[in-house]
Amino acid sequence: MGSQGQEIPAVETKHDEAAIKSHLEELLAAQLPNSAIYNFLLSDAKILAASKGSMTARLTLTRNHINSGGGIHGAASAAIVDWAGGMAIATWDLRRRTGVSVDIHVSYLSSAAEGDEIEITAEADKVGGSLAFTRVVISKVVDGKTGPIIANGTHTKFVKQR
Amino acid sequence: MGSQGQEIPAVETKHDEAAIKSHLEELLAAQLPNSAIYNFLLSDAKILAASKGSMTARLTLTRNHINSGGGIHGAASAAIVDWAGGMAIATWDLRRRTGVSVDIHVSYLSSAAEGDEIEITAEADKVGGSLAFTRVVISKVVDGKTGPIIANGTHTKFVKQR
Amino acid sequence: MGSQGQEIPAVETKHDEAAIKSHLEELLAAQLPNSAIYNFLLSDAKILAASKGSMTARLTLTRNHINSGGGIHGAASAAIVDWAGGMAIATWDLRRRTGVSVDIHVSYLSSAAEGDEIEITAEADKVGGSLAFTRVVISKVVDGKTGPIIANGTHTKFVKQR
Amino acid sequence: MGSQGQEIPAVETKHDEAAIKSHLEELLAAQLPNSAIYNFLLSDAKILAASKGSMTARLTLTRNHINSGGGIHGAASAAIVDWAGGMAIATWDLRRRTGVSVDIHVSYLSSAAEGDEIEITAEADKVGGSLAFTRVVISKVVDGKTGPIIANGTHTKFVKQR
Numbered sequence: 001m002g003s004q005g006q007e008i009p010a011v012e013t014k015h016d017e018a019a020i021k022s023h024l025e026e027l028l029a030a031q032l033p034n035s036a037i038y039n040f041l042l043s044d045a046k047i048l049a050a051s052k053g054s055m056t057a058r059l060t061l062t063r064n065h066i067n068s069g070g071g072i073h074g075a076a077s078a079a080i081v082d083w084a085g086g087m088a089i090a091t092w093d094l095r096r097r098t099g100v101s102v103d104i105h106v107s108y109l110s111s112a113a114e115g116d117e118i119e120i121t122a123e124a125d126k127v128g129g130s131l132a133f134t135r136v137v138i139s140k141v142v143d144g145k146t147g148p149i150i151a152n153g154t155h156t157k158f159v160k161q162r
Numbered sequence: 163m164g165s166q167g168q169e170i171p172a173v174e175t176k177h178d179e180a181a182i183k184s185h186l187e188e189l190l191a192a193q194l195p196n197s198a199i200y201n202f203l204l205s206d207a208k209i210l211a212a213s214k215g216s217m218t219a220r221l222t223l224t225r226n227h228i229n230s231g232g233g234i235h236g237a238a239s240a241a242i243v244d245w246a247g248g249m250a251i252a253t254w255d256l257r258r259r260t261g262v263s264v265d266i267h268v269s270y271l272s273s274a275a276e277g278d279e280i281e282i283t284a285e286a287d288k289v290g291g292s293l294a295f296t297r298v299v300i301s302k303v304v305d306g307k308t309g310p311i312i313a314n315g316t317h318t319k320f321v322k323q324r
Numbered sequence: 325m326g327s328q329g330q331e332i333p334a335v336e337t338k339h340d341e342a343a344i345k346s347h348l349e350e351l352l353a354a355q356l357p358n359s360a361i362y363n364f365l366l367s368d369a370k371i372l373a374a375s376k377g378s379m380t381a382r383l384t385l386t387r388n389h390i391n392s393g394g395g396i397h398g399a400a401s402a403a404i405v406d407w408a409g410g411m412a413i414a415t416w417d418l419r420r421r422t423g424v425s426v427d428i429h430v431s432y433l434s435s436a437a438e439g440d441e442i443e444i445t446a447e448a449d450k451v452g453g454s455l456a457f458t459r460v461v462i463s464k465v466v467d468g469k470t471g472p473i474i475a476n477g478t479h480t481k482f483v484k485q486r
Numbered sequence: 487m488g489s490q491g492q493e494i495p496a497v498e499t500k501h502d503e504a505a506i507k508s509h510l511e512e513l514l515a516a517q518l519p520n521s522a523i524y525n526f527l528l529s530d531a532k533i534l535a536a537s538k539g540s541m542t543a544r545l546t547l548t549r550n551h552i553n554s555g556g557g558i559h560g561a562a563s564a565a566i567v568d569w570a571g572g573m574a575i576a577t578w579d580l581r582r583r584t585g586v587s588v589d590i591h592v593s594y595l596s597s598a599a600e601g602d603e604i605e606i607t608a609e610a611d612k613v614g615g616s617l618a619f620t621r622v623v624i625s626k627v628v629d630g631k632t633g634p635i636i637a638n639g640t641h642t643k644f645v646k647q648r
Contacts, residue, residue, distance in 0.1 A: 109612045388522045398586075430589060
């Protein structure tokens with residue numbers, strides 16, 4: 001019985017992570033028809049994993065993400081940081097409303113090209129009563145694994161329920 | 163003759179500002195077919211004025227700029243800061259290549275809706291041999307005049323000619 | 325009498341700006357003994373001018389502000405942005421409590437040396453019920469006038485009265 | 487022989503990490519007398535661990551780090567992000583010169599009080615020929631372990647050797 005008691009939380013945790021992942025998938029599906037810029041950039045994003053405070057997604061870069069020099073557009077990376085920060089907040093308690101942006105900061109480390117796959121990891125470090133703080137890293141996927149960082153950023157949102 | 167001598171620079175300055183404005187208009191026209199995200203967000207942008215280190219543009223918000231809540235999308239504002247910073251650098255010496263992004267920061271102060279006109283002012287505070295530093299303010303146009311700030315940001319680019 | 329009526333607001337406005345400047349001077353005097361880092365860096369700061377949403381101050385750089393290379397220390401510039409943003413908020417309604425920091429961003433454009441005088445301008449673009457947004461520019465004073473920008477930044481604070 | 491071959495890199499790696507830690511300790515000792523603001527804030531900092539691209543340090547907060555409300559001062563956290571980013575760059579190749587700041591961004595999540603111990607982790611994500619990109623997290627130490635995040639930030643430096 002003791003061991004069963006120990007197993008139940010483990011099973012619940014697995015169930016929770018599946019539930020969180022499903023929640024993000026539903027949220028993304030709901031965003032795409034209602035947010036033109038997300039639809040333009042994120043219609044092929046796949047949620048790989050999610051847990052409370054954390055999300056990993058992948059996306060293959062298309063012409064929509066690329067600048068005139070053939071590399072990933074800084075505005076696309078900023079949009080991805082914007083989106084991923086909100087998704088990390090949504091993992092917190094399966095909320096659908098992830099607040100309004102307070103500030104976003106993105107540093108640009110390296111580039112990626114059309115056809116490259118990128119990995120997006122987002123962490124919600126704090127989801128408080130008024131503010132939520134997130135960090136996002138966009139990396140290139142190389143041989144199926146997380147490769148060099150393309151951009152990293154932070155996204156802070158005002159999440160107070162009015 | 164002295165007064166003529168004084169007038170000539172004034173005439174040249176006017177000519178310069180017209181030339182800078184034309185340069186930005188040509189640059190925007192060249193960007194649109196080669197940068198999908200700029201084409202998605204900035205195809206209706208109008209350059210109002212330009213001088214060395216400074217640009218003012220206006221844009222009427224369409225569905226492409228709006229989030230699911232009906233307000234200007236944070237990712238759209240970030241893309242505008244990205245674009246406008248580059249344009250401010252282009253005013254410096256009529257250059258066409260405005261470098262690659264190092265970092266971008268945007269603060270979100272208030273919202274605007276579909277159909278609202280926004281004004282975008284960008285200043286290049288320094289265009290050095292390696293780095294260029296710009297500041298951008300996005301405001302709502304109210305009764306034809308600059309109204310409340312929607313977002314402000316900074317955009318730093320690496321501009322070294324290789 | 326009508327003209328007196330018109331003059332009164334003008335007199336009041338002048339009085340207001342003097343009152344705002346006095347308020348900032350008192351606030352700075354109160355900060356110095358209670359905030360060690362402000363005391364270390366800002367004990368010689370002079371408020372030059374203030375109005376609702378705006379402050380200008382000057383400061384002569386001492387050894388306390390300088391890095392090992394002999395230039396103004398990035399951490400000193402960040403501290404000045406932190407301080408000046410709060411002062412700009414204090415101009416809004418002569419409040420003494422200017423909130424807690426949400427985020428700060430500083431870009432570093434050029435340097436200054438021990439003995440140089442710097443000018444600090446801060447604008448509060450919005451002081452809302454929850455958040456206040458400020459922008460700060462630190463410039464070198466050259467021949468008594470505002471010279472090249474040393475650093476610019478933004479400072480966002482949470483100002484909700486609990 | 488094969489096992490010896492495998493052991494040698496392991497031994498070298500341990501040696502390297504000790505060498506990197508010593509390098510940071512020497513660098514800090516050299517900074518303190520030449521950088522007044524670091525001396526004011528970091529004279530008690532202890533390097534806990536270091537490897538290529540990564541540093542962990544701890545510091546007990548004194549009155550010098552505290553604001554008038556009794557919490558860690560935002561300007562102190564910004565100074566720590568400034569310092570730690572440079573230290574992470576120094577781990578890269580045991581360099582002593584870590585460049586000049588391009589930009590710094592700090593988000594403020596929670597507070598800490600005089601007497602609290604904080605942990606500072608810094609990562610250099612990229613140290614290139616011109617620019618180096620770092621991320622810093624400041625956490626509260628609770629029962630000897632890494633506790634809640636107080637602040638996180640990014641610090642980008644220009645590292646080109648002239």
